[in-house]
Amino acid sequence: MSLIYNWMYYIASGGLILIGMYIILVKTNLIKIIIGLNFIDTGVNILLVCIGYVKGRTAPIFSTSRINPTNVVDPVPQALVLTAIVIGVAVLALALSIAIKVYEHNKTLNVTKIRGLKW
Amino acid sequence: MDRGSIKKWLKAPGKMGQKYSFWVVYFCTGCGIIEIPPTITSRWDAERFGVIPVATPRQANLFLITGYVSVKTLRAIIRTYEQMPDPKYTVGFGSCPINGGMYWDSYNTIKHLDKYIPVDGWIAGCMPRPESIFIAVTHLWTMIDKGMATGYIKYREKYKNYRKNQEEALGKLEWPPLYPVGDKNE
Amino acid sequence: MIIKVISIIVLPLIALIIGFFFLGLSRKVIARIHRRYGPPISQPLIDVIKLINQESISHGKLFDMGVILSLAGSVILVLFIPFGGIAPLATSGDLLVIIYLMLLAPLGVALSGGEAANPNVSIGISRKMMLALGYEVPFLFSLLAVMTWYKTTSLVEVVKAQQSFLWAIFYLPLPAVAYFMILPAMLGIRPFDIVSAPQEIASGTAVEYGGRYLALTTIQHAFHIFIDIALFVNLFLGGGNLLTFFVKMLVVFLLGLFINAVFPRLRIDQAIKYCWKWPAILALVGLIIARII
Amino acid sequence: MQLITILVVSFLGAGIVYLTGKFSGRVRDISAVLVSLAVVILVGLAYNQKIYTNFYSLPFLNLSLSLRLNYLSWFFAIIVAGIGFLSILFSLEYIKDYQGVGFYYFMMLFVNAGMLGIVLSADFLSFYIFWEMMSWGTYLLISYKGGKAVAAGLKYIIMSVAGSLAMLFAIVSLYASYGTLKFSSLASLLQIASPGYILFLLLMFVVGFGVKNAIWTLHTWLPDAHAEAVSPFSAVLTGVLVRMGMYGFLLIMYSIVGLSLLHKLGYGLLNFNYILCWIGAITIVIPTFTALLQNDSKRLLAWHGIGQGGYMVLGIGVATSLGIAGGILHTLNYAVCGALLFFVVGAIEHRTGGVRDLNELGGLIKRMPVTFIAGLAGISGLIGVPLTNSFVSKWMIYKTLIMENYPFLAFAAFIGTWGTILSVYKFLHNIFLGQLPEKYKDVKEVPLTMQIPMILLSLAIILFGILPGIPLKVISGIEKSFGVEPLSTTMFGMPKEIGELNLINILAVLLVAGIVVYLIFSLSAKSRRVNQDDNYAAGLFVPRGKYQYSARFYDQAYRIIGPYLHDVVDDFYYWLVGKSKSSFQIVRQIYTGNINTYALYILLFLTLLIFVKLGWGL
Known part of the structure; x- marks a missing residue:
C-alpha cells in the first residue's frame, strides 16, 4: 500500500498524460482533442509539482526563525507550475477560439473532414 | 548589225542600249508558248540579238503578247504593261491580238489589243514561225532609229482614252490610274 | 602617296572592266557550250547602258540607299584585295575585315529589297541568307586553314609567303578544292542560283529592280565576280603580277563556268546540305591538317 | 567620400522617387530622371581616380565593408549608370499605362544602385550584399507584369539563388582560410595557395557568375526573363545586369587570382x-x-x-x-x-x-x-x-x-x-x-x-x-x-x-x-515613286496588306538544323524538377494533415528520445 502511497502523484500524473494522449491520438472531435491537451497539461503540472517536493522539508517561507535555510524545498517548480497553469488557460482559450472559428468556417469539428490544408 | 560602230555609240548611247538589249517579258496567254523555247534556246538563239527573257515587267522593255487575249487575261496584260518602265515596246504575236483571229466571234476574246494598250508591231500568222520574232526585233530597231516606236509616249498622252476603253471592257479597275486622269490635266 | 591615290582610283576601274569582261565571257562561253552563237562579249555593258537610260520605280529612300550601299561596299572591297600585288588599303584591313566587308553588299540588297515589300524579294533574301549560312561553313574553314598555316591574318602576307616558295594550293589542296566547290554558291550562279531563280520567285531580290537599280546591281555583280575570284587566286594560287594574276583569274573563272553551264539548279535545302557535306568536310580536314602540322 | 555619395544618391534617390510618387506622378517621373542623371554625372566625374574607402566596420568577425574605384569598376559603373539613365528616360512614356509605376521606378533605381554597389565594392562581403540586392530586385522587376512573367521570375530567382549559394560557399571558404575578404589582400594571399584550392574557388565563382552571365548550361533562365520583363528593364537586363557576371569573371580571374596563377591550372589543353x-x-x-x-x-x-x-x-x-x-x-x-x-x-x-x-x-x-x-x-x-x-x-x-x-x-x-x-x-x-x-x-x-x-x-x-x-x-x-x-x-x-x-x-x-x-x-534616268501596293504580282493587283512573306522566314534551314537545336539543358532542368517533385511526394506522404498522426509522431519521437537517453544511461 505504501507503494501506491509513495507513487500516487506520479501514477496520477502519468495516468492523466496517458488519457490525454489517448484522446489526442484517437478522437477526431476538435473539442475533445483540446480537452485531451488540457489533460496532458494538468498531468504535466502535477508531475512537476510532485517532483519539486522533497519529503521532510518545508516550504521556503521564513515565517519563524526555526526554519533552517538548508531544509527548504526549491520554490522554482511551484512558481513555474503556477505560471504554466496560467499559460495553459490561455492556450485553452486560444485553442477553443480557434475551434470556434474552424467550426464557423467548416461547419464541422471533425478533424478528418476538415480538408482545407490537406492533399 | 552595227553594234560595233563606235560613232553611233557616242552619239546616243541610250538609244543604242535600247536597241540591242531587248529584255522580254513573254505574255503567253493562249497559243504561242511553244514557239518561244526554241527561239531563246539553241535552235534559234535569241540571245545573239541581245534578246533575253526576264521574269518581271520591272526589268523588261519589250512586251511580247502571244496568242489570243481573253477578257480575263487583258487585266493582267494591262497591269504588266503599266509596270514596265519607259521606254517600252509591245509586239503582238499571231493573228489573235490583231483582230481576234479564229476567235473573231467569241464573246470572251479581245479582238483589238491596240484599243487597250499601244502596240508597236504586229507579227501576223497563225502561228508565225520563231524567226518572225527576229524580223520583228530588227523592224523595231529601224523604228527606234527613225523615232517611230513611240507607243509608250502615246499611252501617256492618250491615257484617258485607253483607261476608258479598259474600263469599258473590264469594269472598274482596282488599281489607281498610272497617269493623272481628270479635268485638271485636260 | 600619289601612287596610292592613283591606284585607289584605277583599281576599281580595272576591276569593273574585268568583271564586265567576265560577265560577257560567261554568256558567250555558256552559249558555246549550249551550241549557240551567243551575244557579243560587250553585251552586259550594252545592257547596263540601256538600264541606266531607262526609267525605273522606287519604293522609298531605303530602296535607293540599299542599292548604293551594296555597290559602294563592293567597290571598296577591291581596294583591300591585292590585285597583282597592288592593294592600296591592305594595311587598313586584313582578311577578317574582308570577310566582314563582304557583308555590306548582301545587306544593302536585302534592305533595299525589303522595302520593296514584295514577297518574292523576301523569299529571295531568306534563300540568300540560308545559302550564305551554307557556304560560309566551308568558306570559313578554308580561310582559317590558310590563316592558320601562314600564322597571319593579312592577305598581303599570305601572298608574299606564297611567292617566295610554293603556292598554298600545294600545301592545302583540300581547302582550295572546298573553296572552289562553293565558288558558284558565292557568286550565286548555277547550280546555286535558287536565290534569284527567275522561274520560281521572279528573280528574287531583283524583282522590283528596273532601270538604274538593276544597272547598279549588275555592276555590283561584276565586282562581286572579280572579288571572289581574286580572293581565291590570292589565297591559293599565289597572286602574281598583273598579267599572271589575270590569267589565273581567267582559268579559275572558266573552270567554274563549265560547272555552271552543265548543271541544273539545286533546291535550297539540297544546296545547304551539299555545302555542309563535301566542301565542309574537305575544308575541315584541311584545317585539322593545317592546325596539326 | 565620392563613392559613398554615389551610392547614397542612388539608393536614397530610389526611395525619394517612390515617396514623391505618392503625391504626384509628374514629379516622380522628373525626379527619377534627375536621380539617374545625377548618378551618371557623379560616376562620370570620378573618371581616372583611384579611391578606397572603408565605410562601415562590422563589430564582429573582424570584417569591414569597403568601396574602391579603379578603371575596371569605373568602366562598368559608367555602363550601368548610362544604360540605367537611358532606360529610365525610355520608361517615362512606356510605363505610363501600367499599374504600380512608383514601385517600378523604385525597383529600377534600386537595381541600378545595387549594380553600382557591386562594381564599387572592395570586399566580398559588401559585394555579396549588393549582389543579393540586385538579384532580388531583378526578380521583382521581371515578375512586374504578372501572368507568365511570374513563372519567368521564379525560374530566374531559383537559378540565381543557386549561383549565389555557390558563390557564398566560396566566400565563406575564403574567409575561413584567410580571415579577410578584401580583394586587395586576397589577391596577395592567394598567390601562395595550392592550385587545387584555386581551381575550387574558380569553379564556385564560375557557377555563381555564370548564372548571371548565362554561360551555356546555366543560361535557361535568360530567354524567359528577357521576354517577359518590361522592355526598358529588358534593356537593362541584357546590357548591364547580365554583364555583372562578366565583371565577376574579370574580378576573380584577373584582379584576384591573376594571370600567372591561371596558367598553372591544369596541363596541356586541359x-x-x-x-x-x-x-x-x-x-x-x-x-x-x-x-x-x-x-x-x-x-x-x-x-x-x-x-x-x-x-x-x-x-x-x-x-x-x-x-x-x-x-x-x-x-x-x-x-x-x-x-x-x-x-x-x-x-x-x-x-x-x-x-x-x-x-x-x-x-x-x-x-x-x-x-x-x-x-x-x-x-x-x-x-x-x-x-x-x-x-x-x-x-x-x-x-x-x-x-x-x-x-x-x-x-x-x-x-x-x-x-x-x-x-x-x-x-x-x-x-x-x-x-x-x-x-x-x-x-x-x-x-x-x-x-x-x-x-x-x-x-x-x-x-x-x-x-x-x-x-x-x-x-x-x-x-x-x-x-x-x-x-x-x-x-x-x-x-x-x-x-x-x-x-x-x-x-x-x-x-x-x-x-x-x-x-x-x-545622274541616270530618274525613277518614279510608287506606292507599296504597286508591286509585281504576276500581272495581278494585290490589295494592300495581303502580300507578305514572313512566317517561318528560314523554313528550310529550320528543317535541317531545327532538330539539333533543341534546348536539352532546359529539358534536363525540367527533368530534374520532375524527378525531385516525385521524390518529394514521398516526403509529403508523411504529412497526412491529421492532428492525430502528428501527435503520434510527437509521441514516437519522445519515445525515441527516452530510449536514446536510456541507452546512454546504460
Whole structure:
C-alpha cells in the first residue's frame, strides 16, 4: 500500500498524460482533442509539482526563525507550475477560439473532414 | 548589225542600249508558248540579238503578247504593261491580238489589243514561225532609229482614252490610274 | 602617296572592266557550250547602258540607299584585295575585315529589297541568307586553314609567303578544292542560283529592280565576280603580277563556268546540305591538317 | 567620400522617387530622371581616380565593408549608370499605362544602385550584399507584369539563388582560410595557395557568375526573363545586369587570382582557360542558332544576349592582351546594341499594343522611321558590320584566336556571327520591312522621350565603331591593373604591330565610293515613286496588306538544323524538377494533415528520445 502511497502523484500524473494522449491520438472531435491537451497539461503540472517536493522539508517561507535555510524545498517548480497553469488557460482559450472559428468556417469539428490544408 | 560602230555609240548611247538589249517579258496567254523555247534556246538563239527573257515587267522593255487575249487575261496584260518602265515596246504575236483571229466571234476574246494598250508591231500568222520574232526585233530597231516606236509616249498622252476603253471592257479597275486622269490635266 | 591615290582610283576601274569582261565571257562561253552563237562579249555593258537610260520605280529612300550601299561596299572591297600585288588599303584591313566587308553588299540588297515589300524579294533574301549560312561553313574553314598555316591574318602576307616558295594550293589542296566547290554558291550562279531563280520567285531580290537599280546591281555583280575570284587566286594560287594574276583569274573563272553551264539548279535545302557535306568536310580536314602540322 | 555619395544618391534617390510618387506622378517621373542623371554625372566625374574607402566596420568577425574605384569598376559603373539613365528616360512614356509605376521606378533605381554597389565594392562581403540586392530586385522587376512573367521570375530567382549559394560557399571558404575578404589582400594571399584550392574557388565563382552571365548550361533562365520583363528593364537586363557576371569573371580571374596563377591550372589543353574558351564557344554557337528559330522578337534578342556573352567569355578566356581587351570592349558594345534593340522592341510594343510576334508585324518603316534607323544601327552593331562598334571587339577576338592558334574556336566565333546575321535580319525585316498591315495603318512615331535614348545609343554605336580608341584607352588602363601587358591602340584602330585595322580609312573610302555611286545613281534616268501596293504580282493587283512573306522566314534551314537545336539543358532542368517533385511526394506522404498522426509522431519521437537517453544511461 505504501507503494501506491509513495507513487500516487506520479501514477496520477502519468495516468492523466496517458488519457490525454489517448484522446489526442484517437478522437477526431476538435473539442475533445483540446480537452485531451488540457489533460496532458494538468498531468504535466502535477508531475512537476510532485517532483519539486522533497519529503521532510518545508516550504521556503521564513515565517519563524526555526526554519533552517538548508531544509527548504526549491520554490522554482511551484512558481513555474503556477505560471504554466496560467499559460495553459490561455492556450485553452486560444485553442477553443480557434475551434470556434474552424467550426464557423467548416461547419464541422471533425478533424478528418476538415480538408482545407490537406492533399 | 552595227553594234560595233563606235560613232553611233557616242552619239546616243541610250538609244543604242535600247536597241540591242531587248529584255522580254513573254505574255503567253493562249497559243504561242511553244514557239518561244526554241527561239531563246539553241535552235534559234535569241540571245545573239541581245534578246533575253526576264521574269518581271520591272526589268523588261519589250512586251511580247502571244496568242489570243481573253477578257480575263487583258487585266493582267494591262497591269504588266503599266509596270514596265519607259521606254517600252509591245509586239503582238499571231493573228489573235490583231483582230481576234479564229476567235473573231467569241464573246470572251479581245479582238483589238491596240484599243487597250499601244502596240508597236504586229507579227501576223497563225502561228508565225520563231524567226518572225527576229524580223520583228530588227523592224523595231529601224523604228527606234527613225523615232517611230513611240507607243509608250502615246499611252501617256492618250491615257484617258485607253483607261476608258479598259474600263469599258473590264469594269472598274482596282488599281489607281498610272497617269493623272481628270479635268485638271485636260 | 600619289601612287596610292592613283591606284585607289584605277583599281576599281580595272576591276569593273574585268568583271564586265567576265560577265560577257560567261554568256558567250555558256552559249558555246549550249551550241549557240551567243551575244557579243560587250553585251552586259550594252545592257547596263540601256538600264541606266531607262526609267525605273522606287519604293522609298531605303530602296535607293540599299542599292548604293551594296555597290559602294563592293567597290571598296577591291581596294583591300591585292590585285597583282597592288592593294592600296591592305594595311587598313586584313582578311577578317574582308570577310566582314563582304557583308555590306548582301545587306544593302536585302534592305533595299525589303522595302520593296514584295514577297518574292523576301523569299529571295531568306534563300540568300540560308545559302550564305551554307557556304560560309566551308568558306570559313578554308580561310582559317590558310590563316592558320601562314600564322597571319593579312592577305598581303599570305601572298608574299606564297611567292617566295610554293603556292598554298600545294600545301592545302583540300581547302582550295572546298573553296572552289562553293565558288558558284558565292557568286550565286548555277547550280546555286535558287536565290534569284527567275522561274520560281521572279528573280528574287531583283524583282522590283528596273532601270538604274538593276544597272547598279549588275555592276555590283561584276565586282562581286572579280572579288571572289581574286580572293581565291590570292589565297591559293599565289597572286602574281598583273598579267599572271589575270590569267589565273581567267582559268579559275572558266573552270567554274563549265560547272555552271552543265548543271541544273539545286533546291535550297539540297544546296545547304551539299555545302555542309563535301566542301565542309574537305575544308575541315584541311584545317585539322593545317592546325596539326 | 565620392563613392559613398554615389551610392547614397542612388539608393536614397530610389526611395525619394517612390515617396514623391505618392503625391504626384509628374514629379516622380522628373525626379527619377534627375536621380539617374545625377548618378551618371557623379560616376562620370570620378573618371581616372583611384579611391578606397572603408565605410562601415562590422563589430564582429573582424570584417569591414569597403568601396574602391579603379578603371575596371569605373568602366562598368559608367555602363550601368548610362544604360540605367537611358532606360529610365525610355520608361517615362512606356510605363505610363501600367499599374504600380512608383514601385517600378523604385525597383529600377534600386537595381541600378545595387549594380553600382557591386562594381564599387572592395570586399566580398559588401559585394555579396549588393549582389543579393540586385538579384532580388531583378526578380521583382521581371515578375512586374504578372501572368507568365511570374513563372519567368521564379525560374530566374531559383537559378540565381543557386549561383549565389555557390558563390557564398566560396566566400565563406575564403574567409575561413584567410580571415579577410578584401580583394586587395586576397589577391596577395592567394598567390601562395595550392592550385587545387584555386581551381575550387574558380569553379564556385564560375557557377555563381555564370548564372548571371548565362554561360551555356546555366543560361535557361535568360530567354524567359528577357521576354517577359518590361522592355526598358529588358534593356537593362541584357546590357548591364547580365554583364555583372562578366565583371565577376574579370574580378576573380584577373584582379584576384591573376594571370600567372591561371596558367598553372591544369596541363596541356586541359587547363582552365581553354575549357572556359570552349564553354564560351558553345555559348556562342548554340544560342545564336536557337535565336534563328524564334518568332518572338524579345525572345530572339534574349538568345542573342546569351550568344554575345559567349564572345565575351571567349575573349577573356584566351587571356591574351588583345583577347581580354576584346572581351571587355565587347561588353560595352553589346550593352549599347542590346539595350538599343530592346528599346526598339519596346517602341514597337508601345505603338502596336504589345505585339511581339514577328509574323504579325511588317512595313513599319513607313510609320516609324527613327525607330527603324535605330533598329538598323542596333542590328549592324550586333552583327559587327564594319564601322559599327562590335566589329572592333569581334575583330580583336578573332585576331587573337587565330594568332594563338585556336582555329576551331575562331570558327565557332565566326559561324556564330553568321547565325546572328540571319536571325537579326529576320528581326529587322519582319518588323520594319515588307508590307504594312492594315491594322497598323495609323501607327505613329514614338514620342521624343523614347526617341532620345534610341538616337543616343545609335550615335554611340557609330562613334565607338569609328573611334574605338576611346573605350580602348580605359581598357588598357584596366589591363594594366590586371598585370597584363596593356594593349597599345590608336584612335582609329590598331597599330601596325598588332594588326591591320584602320577604320578611318575604311570610312573614308566607303564615303568616297558611296558618293561616286550616288552620283552615278542620280545622274541616270530618274525613277518614279510608287506606292507599296504597286508591286509585281504576276500581272495581278494585290490589295494592300495581303502580300507578305514572313512566317517561318528560314523554313528550310529550320528543317535541317531545327532538330539539333533543341534546348536539352532546359529539358534536363525540367527533368530534374520532375524527378525531385516525385521524390518529394514521398516526403509529403508523411504529412497526412491529421492532428492525430502528428501527435503520434510527437509521441514516437519522445519515445525515441527516452530510449536514446536510456541507452546512454546504460
